[in-house]
Amino acid sequence: MATELKNDRYLKALARKPVDCTPVWIMRQAGRYLPEYRETRARAGSFMELCRSAELACEVTLQPLERYDLDAAILFSDILTIPDAMDLGLKFVPGQGPVFERPVKTHADIKAIKRPDMISDLGYVMNAVSTIRKALNGRVPLIGFTGSPWTLATYMVEGGTTKDFAKVKGLVYSDPKAAHLLLDILADSVIDYLNAQIEAGAQSLMVFDTWGGVLAPHDYREFSLRYMQKIVDGVKRDREDGSYIPVVLFTKGGGQWAPLLADTGADGVGIDWTADAAVLRAELGDKVAMQGNLDPSVLYAPDEVIRREVKRVLDAFGPKPGHVFNLGHGIHQYVDPAKVKVLVDAVHELSRN
């Protein structure tokens, strides 16, 4: 599959093979900072309608590729498609973010969860994947993605976004069996989901563990890492056609756990900007590819500072194969799109020598 790609830098880097220059993509690259995205988003009506329309999801996925020399496309979808398919009543409330009308509160609520069907419930995501893959026509690889079980569980139990994670941690501490049951159901659903994305045409996968970093080290191992291990083991990375689908794990705020993530057997580990890339690369060597880790706020800086900070990140990861350049978190809404061109071009130019 990789052979038909016109640009396979991203997959080569994940395989720790030499590349002509460092590949780069940007978390949330199809997003609100782009005026053309906001135009399509307005046309779609709601955010979930944008996700549910394969044509519109494809349109916004390709938008940043028209502007920038990016080395990968990422499926446009929401992190909460799986909980949404579990009938918790997902709504997006302006200024408040995602809200579940029927959050998961008790062991009985968890037992009653229905494991989503990848065709009848989540077929719209697979349609988007195959539509985007076709439209890309081998230009760059397509990344599929999911939230981690722990991250999905936080939204399901809290009923939305939270600052202190009181409810989901309350569940973890007062009824760990119920928490594990929920995480097991989610891990199984995520495996189904990622395997279906591979069938539909995803050429690489990202697992976003957005909220693993709010856990104590032993709780991280037990309630987040363990279920990402299950996903790494359950995703069919070796395809019958001989292609290989690499998996990247990213725990925001989890730089200290990068060695544990590498031990799962994942192909890549993402780190945010608070992690010390040079130290981690020295420690992990060739074991795993690494993705990151520019502070998204650098995109508010003058062009020459962006270039300087790009160089700092490239130098930290070093010349050894296996670095995918990215921000340490999603691009902010108020970034000037012109700055992203400075960033992407700087990554290619400064890494070419």
Added chain:
Amino acid sequence: MATELKNDRYLKALARKPVDCTPVWIMRQAGRYLPEYRETRARAGSFMELCRSAELACEVTLQPLERYDLDAAILFSDILTIPDAMDLGLKFVPGQGPVFERPVKTHADIKAIKRPDMISDLGYVMNAVSTIRKALNGRVPLIGFTGSPWTLATYMVEGGTTKDFAKVKGLVYSDPKAAHLLLDILADSVIDYLNAQIEAGAQSLMVFDTWGGVLAPHDYREFSLRYMQKIVDGVKRDREDGSYIPVVLFTKGGGQWAPLLADTGADGVGIDWTADAAVLRAELGDKVAMQGNLDPSVLYAPDEVIRREVKRVLDAFGPKPGHVFNLGHGIHQYVDPAKVKVLVDAVHELSRN
């Protein structure tokens, strides 16, 4: 000064001397989880009026000591007293937190900042310190505190709380000279502030670097750590009466930087619950005392789980002198006050052997 204390466990632990059991205090121990606090707060009118009244600030400072066997009291005040005294127009907006009407935006704004006078502008804090110290009457030591220069700067530049720190990082990247000038002014003011608190009767000091953890490692060194170093160097810890005022630095989300904080010469380093206490204690040895680090969410758990998790933290810090038990962050508003008794008693009981 320490000799007249009836309970000096806290100061002994910070001096890395043996104690009969591990001292414990709780960040935000005088706070909204206590009904008696809410009653006093309602009587005061506004939050800042509560801070400005030495009598009421004293009343709420002592409230948790009546309920729990705590080993230290901490001055009740706000983290933003210094920026407030710089005439930025601090307001507390319900549901939104602190808001500055005149945030700092430009180099010119920073040059115009007036360094607060510790008597005319911040005398009310010193009155509170001396009033509380007198009321404590040697029962436990009194901790004074400040926000770190970086943390204060984030509020001053952002104009309030923020999720992405876009404005203050924009300043750091686009005009680092202006950022350093602001941080220098703040560090000088913090040094004045802490020395005045010592004169008024503070027996130990905490520097809360609440937002240092949002910085990349090199930015942390340059924009947060550097100014905490200045504070450690500028605070007069050795008093003429022979007493010694220990200083504890705490960067939330900064566990990886605990060794750097220890290198400043501070007496203690606080860590949050995401840090691995056992690893850090092994690395830092007897160089510095350490404070922490129970996840505040454990207080939502059944009593036996609280005791188990207290034991886990005690075991992680180990039997070596120099551990002050605390949460890894402020106590949550919705915690049942009865749970705090379980916690405090467990710390003393389980560490006594």
